[in-house]
Amino acid sequence: MSEYVLLTLAIPIALVAGLFIGKMVFKRSFQHKEAEAEKRAEEIIKNAELTAENTKKDRILEAKEKFLKLKAEFEEESNRKRNLLISNEQKLRQKEQSLSQSLEQQKRREAEIDNLKNNLSQQIEVASLKREEAEKSLKLQVSQLEKIANLTADQARDQLMDALKAEADSRAASYVKSVMEESRLTATKEAKKIVIETIQRTAAENAIENCVSVFNIENDDIKGKIIGREGRNIRTLEAATGVEIIVDDTPEAIVISGFDPVRREIARLSMHRLVQDGRIHPARIEEIVAKTKKNIEDEIVEIGERTVIDLGIHGLHPELVKMIGRMRFRSSYGQNLLQHSREVAKLCATMAAELGLNAKLAKRAGLLHDIGKVWHEESEMPHAILGMELAKKYKEHPEVCNAIGAHHDEIEKTSMISPIIQVCDAISGSRPGARREMMESYIRRLKDMENLALSFEGVEKCYAIQAGRELRVIVNSENINDEKASMLSFDISQKIEKEMQYPGQIKITVIREMRSVAYAR
Structure with missing residues (x-):
């Protein structure tokens, strides 16, 4: 029983002792940790103080460097402005010196002008005195002459003027007559000279x-x-x-x-x-x-x-340029149309320059004057009128259009260039060997023959060959059979006999070709 009591008392005592001992241990460990924390805090504070000190030193150094840099820049800018001020001051001094020199020169000139004025005023006074003396002597002479001639000065002047006027009229009439005769002779001579020089200066080949x-x-x-x-x-x-x-x-x-x-x-x-x-x-x-x-x-x-x-002609419409190229393959009375137009252009430019007119417009009109001959469509208009309409269509100068239309007198000439084009066209065509009338009529006959055959239904192509002695007609095989081809040949021959004049005989060959085309794929 006593052991049980002792054990019961010993347990609480042991618990209290344990609690006390644990509290003491915890307190000691807490104190130890607190000491370590304080120590670590001191170290952190010291490190922070060192870091702050280093940072402060770095910032101070950076500030000093920036200050030195700004100071250097300021000194450099100051020196530059100082130098600029010095140079400006030097320029101002130079200007002041030049102005002072100019003022001195102006003063000298003013003094010279004053001297000249004084001299002139003295001379004017002397001249006025001499003029008064001259007027007095003139009046004295006039009065003496009036006494001698028994005429007043006005009467004598009127008689002298009448005599001089009659003599001047007579001389002027004679002079005008001689000038007119000389002008007629000179105009004819100059006109011939201009034409001859123009022809000589234009050496174009007549192909x-x-x-x-x-x-x-x-x-x-x-x-x-x-x-x-x-x-x-x-x-x-x-x-x-x-x-x-x-x-x-x-x-x-x-x-x-x-x-x-x-x-x-x-x-x-x-x-x-x-x-x-x-x-x-x-x-x-x-x-x-x-x-x-x-x-x-x-x-x-x-x-x-x-x-x-x-x-040297610029600004022509592309269609007109194309027509000029077609002239190379056309002829006018046996004369190559392009060579003829080039020659007329050069003649016109030369003659217009001799007469003081616009040579560029004249050259342009000379090149385009026969442009109506190469129009690809059939037209009832004369080639000069057709060429004028084409030039108007493609915005050519009105003087150029009039010169083209008037070079065969189909319309009235309204500019000085128009008669030049007409004259130069005649000059180019009238040279010995330049044209052959028979060739032009021959080519026209062959073209008419081809057009006559093309007027028949079913004819696709038609060519005059053998110098016009044979006409080859190509027909559409789908529309014309063999029997119609034979009849077509006869009909064409009969129409040629009725409507055309030609030497000898003409062979009409109708060609009908059948083709069958297939594709293998």
């Missing part, structure tokens, strides 16, 4: 087109390729180009015959390309001819552009 072109070949073996098997190549080439190709015994040459120079040129270039290519057959021929026609159109534009550049 006369013919109806034959020669295609040169390297050897005669090419002739067989041109002809083809049973003549199919040459027939295709003639049908595509509208010319006659003559392959004879002439060595190393094939003759191309046709009145239209464009067709001959297309045929010549096509044959050249075919020979170079080596593939000569109907399909290739048609392809080459089509490409050549396109190239000829491009060449026409290039010729027109080169012509206006050579003549």
